[in-house]
Amino acid sequence: MRWVWTAAVLLAGGPAHGRPGAASDPSVSEFWCEVLEPHAAEVASIVARAKAAIARAGEVDDDDDAIAQRARHLGKAYGMLRHARKLSPENPEVLRLLGVTADELGETRQAIDALETCVRIQGPERAGVEVTGRLGMIDLRLGKLDDAIRWLGYVQSPLSDIDNAVALVDLATALAARGDMARAIDTLANTVPPQMSYLSDPLTLVSFALAVHYDRDEQRAAAVEVLDHMQGALQLELGPRTQRVLAAMRFAPPEDTFYYHALLYEALGDFTEARAEWALYAQVPDAPWRRRALDHVAAIDAARAAPARRAPRAAPPGPSRQSAPVPR
Numbered sequence: 001m002r003w004v005w006t007a008a009v010l011l012a013g014g015p016a017h018g019r020p021g022a023a024s025d026p027s028v029s030e031f032w033c034e035v036l037e038p039h040a041a042e043v044a045s046i047v048a049r050a051k052a053a054i055a056r057a058g059e060v061d062d063d064d065d066a067i068a069q070r071a072r073h074l075g076k077a078y079g080m081l082r083h084a085r086k087l088s089p090e091n092p093e094v095l096r097l098l099g100v101t102a103d104e105l106g107e108t109r110q111a112i113d114a115l116e117t118c119v120r121i122q123g124p125e126r127a128g129v130e131v132t133g134r135l136g137m138i139d140l141r142l143g144k145l146d147d148a149i150r151w152l153g154y155v156q157s158p159l160s161d162i163d164n165a166v167a168l169v170d171l172a173t174a175l176a177a178r179g180d181m182a183r184a185i186d187t188l189a190n191t192v193p194p195q196m197s198y199l200s201d202p203l204t205l206v207s208f209a210l211a212v213h214y215d216r217d218e219q220r221a222a223a224v225e226v227l228d229h230m231q232g233a234l235q236l237e238l239g240p241r242t243q244r245v246l247a248a249m250r251f252a253p254p255e256d257t258f259y260y261h262a263l264l265y266e267a268l269g270d271f272t273e274a275r276a277e278w279a280l281y282a283q284v285p286d287a288p289w290r291r292r293a294l295d296h297v298a299a300i301d302a303a304r305a306a307p308a309r310r311a312p313r314a315a316p317p318g319p320s321r322q323s324a325p326v327p328r
Contacts, residue, residue: 047081050077056073057077096128096130096131132152132167133151135147135151152170196230204234208263209260278297
C-alpha cells in the first residue's frame with residue numbers, strides 16, 4: 001500500500017525548529033531562542049499532531065471508504081501545517097511535511113512552493129530525498145522531464161530505503177521518456193549487484209524496474225535474466241514481495257502500473273492476468289510502449305493457440321504457472 005511508504009516519508013526527520021539548530025544549540029540562551037523562534041513550542045506541538053494525523057492516514061485499510069478517510073486525515077494535517085508555516089515560515093520540517101501532504105491531496109502548486117522553499121533554505125543535499133524526490137516526482141507527472149531529472153539526480157544511496165529506490169525508478173522513467181534509454185538502464189543496473197542471494201525491498205523494486213526497462217528496450221534476454229535472478233533469490237516470495245514494493249510507487253505516467261503488473265503476472269506464469277494488464281496499457285492513447293504491450297498480447301495468444309493447432313478436436317486447457325511457456 002503506497003500510503004505506508006508515504007506516511008514513512010512524511011514522518012521521517014527530526015524535531016521542528018524555526019531555524020535549524022538554534023533551539024537545540026546549548027550555546028544559545030533561552031532568551032535568544034525565544035527571539036529567534038518565538039513560536040517554537042507551538043510549532044512543535046502542531047507538527048506532532050500533524051504527524052499523528054498522517055500516521056492515521058497511512059493505517060487506513062484498502063476498502064471503499066479508504067480514499068475519503070485518508071483525505072480527511074491528510075486534510076486535517078494540511079490545515080495544521082499551513083498554520084505552522086505562518087508561525088515559522090522557514091521551518092524545514094514544516095515545509096517538508098506541508099509539501100508532501102499538499103501533493104498527496106492534489107494541491108500541486110502549494111506542494112511545489114513549500115518544497116522549493118525548503119530547498120532554498122537547506123540546499124538540495126540537506127533537504128533529502130523526501131523533498132527533492134517529491135519535486136522530481138511532481139515534475140515527472142507534469143511532463144517536465146528536464147526538471148524531474150535535475151531534482152531526482154540529487155538522490156543518494158538509492159538502495160538504502162524504499163523512498164530512495166522509488167526516486168531512482170522515477171529517475172530512470174524520466175530518462176527513458178526523454179529518449180535516453182541507455183542511461184535509464186545504466187542508472188538502475190549500476191545499483192544491482194551481479195549476484196543476488198538476498199533482495200531487500202529497495203533492491204527488489206530497482207531490480208524489477210530494471211527488468212521492465214530491458215523489456216521496453218527489447219532486450220528480452222536481459223529482462224528474463226533479471227527476473228530469473230529475482231526468482232532464485234525470492235523463490236515463492238517473488239510475487240508477494242514485488243507486489244508490496246510496487247505499492248510504494250506513484251506511477252508517472254499512471255498507466256505504467258499496468259505495464260509493471262503485466263510483466264510481473266507474466267513472470268509468475270499467470271497469463272490471463274498478464275494479458276488483461278497488457279491490454280489495459282495498450283488501450284491508453286499515446287502510451288509510449290504500446291507496441292511492446294501488443295507484442296506481449298500476441299505472444300500470449302500464440303502460446304494459447306499452439307495446443308489447439310496440435311490437437312484441434314480437444315479443448316485446450318488454460319495456461320498454468322507450471323506448464324505454460326513464458327512469452328518472449
